[in-house]
Amino acid sequence: MSATVREGSSGMGLRGRNYARQYWPFLVPAGVIVFAVIVFPWMFTLYMSVMEWHVGGSITFNGLANYQRLLTDERFLWSVVRTLYFTALAVVFPVLLGVAAAVCFHRKFPFRGLARTIFILPMMATPVAIALVWTMMFHPQLGVLNYLLTSVGLPASSWVYAPNTVIPTLVLVETWQWTPLVMLIVLGGLASLPVDPYEAAKIDGASAWDSFRHISLPLVWPHVMVALVIRTIDALKSLDIIFVISGGGPGTSSETMNYLLYLEAFSFYDMGYASAIVVIFFVIILLISLLLFSSRKQAY
């Protein structure tokens, strides 16, 4: 019996390999679309990035001039610094809060499903809609947030209306919006953990904090790292919130790379230069994600 099973399964494997080649027609339609709307734009962007290309103007080859201009363009360099500053904050807070939230939602309690659904609403809601509500809440004179701050005796903040508070304020909205995604990924990790170590630890008299620190955290660490990488990429790319709430302002104090890219391409119509920004932006995103992926083994 066992011999036939083994024979059967190895035969199946062989046939499986033969069949594998026959599955390509299933990939063709999606392949065509992916090529047209994803791969082609990538290649065309590379091509445009070495051209002098203004909408409505002449198109000429100018080698690496766009890239050289990036290196000396202070506005661009500051946008990189701002993006990194924004990203650092918009990763740390959602990841810390998200892990804490995952630990809470892992425990059983009444109305857990409802509470979890409410918790993930911010990440599902239309970003423009919630950005508008936050904009009204940040209003320096009539906004509800300054009323709440002053009513408990704290000084009013200028929120998005001052250069030094605008990025932390945007991070606040970003944290509100994207902590749920971190929570979901880590919660998925916690759900897949074995129960035995906890029982053993409980018998040995470990406290809840001990078993979290020495059992849950090491076991769930790969999921935390995945959440961290996803959050980093999304924070680097963040645009809707910044676009609607601060519009890169006041002045240029919240102008991130993605926002500057929008301006260069669709306000100044300098497509060649915008393409060079896209290429560098992509390289930065790729480098940071590779760096995080390679470091994820070391921490634990």
Added chain:
Amino acid sequence: MKRHRIKRLLGNVGFGLSVFALISPAILVFLWMLSLAFKNELDNTAYPPVFIPSSPTFANFIDVFEKNDFVTWSWEEFSLFGRTLFEIPWPGGYLYNSVVVSFSATGLALLVGIPAGFGVAKSKAHNMAALIMIARVTPGLSYLVPLFLLFQWLGLIGSLLPLVITHLVITVPIVVWVMIGFFEGLPNELEEAALVDGATIWQAFRFIALPLARPGIVVALILSFIFSWNNFIFGVVLAGRETRTLPVAVYNVLTFEQVSWGPLAAAALLVTLPVLLLTLLMQKEIVAGLTAGGVKGG
């Protein structure tokens, strides 16, 4: 024993408070949105702020429907995919635009993405999966620079077609990604039995894998629809005055018209309401999809 019970009670109270602290920011922002939308202008500009509307009103919603072309584009000539292709007058409006764009982009993505997910899962074509993953990492705006020029060259700017096409950048990766995971989780035995009995690969897909994958398809559909509906930046760049999707239309209320908070909040609420309801109704599917893929569009 008694002390133990008190300690446990305190622990539970502390835990309840921390859950409350976690969900209260979400509740408060959405409640404030409701409050702004149902207050009259006097309450909305009052200081200190009025939290509960003194006389709740639907005036803001009526205002949205009357002053903006949210629902009807006043029977002017309006065509589906650009005037030259289909000369059909259509009672459009921004709601109609959003519905057409999100449904088309989701439908097309399901049409190509379900077979692709099946193909990748069965043939282990992981380079396709890797490509989808890199697409997930790239900023949405970067596709827009070359595609904008292409659409301009083709004369498509100002119709809904460019929006549908660019929304595929969001929906196709979501559908393929969710479906790969789902087909990989299905047992192989049934299909293999069918193949042994002489079914073609297409038949095995159509009559065995596809019916089994229905829950996965629901997850892919919901997520891809929501992230397409929510997309803002593609519309900002590509939409003309008549082809705005709802998020762009709401943003334009903020920037170009005299800002009064009530109608603005009412408009924002209307735009995000379908998504919020979908999330409340389908939370199990949404959580499953998001946990598996960590997908997010644009």
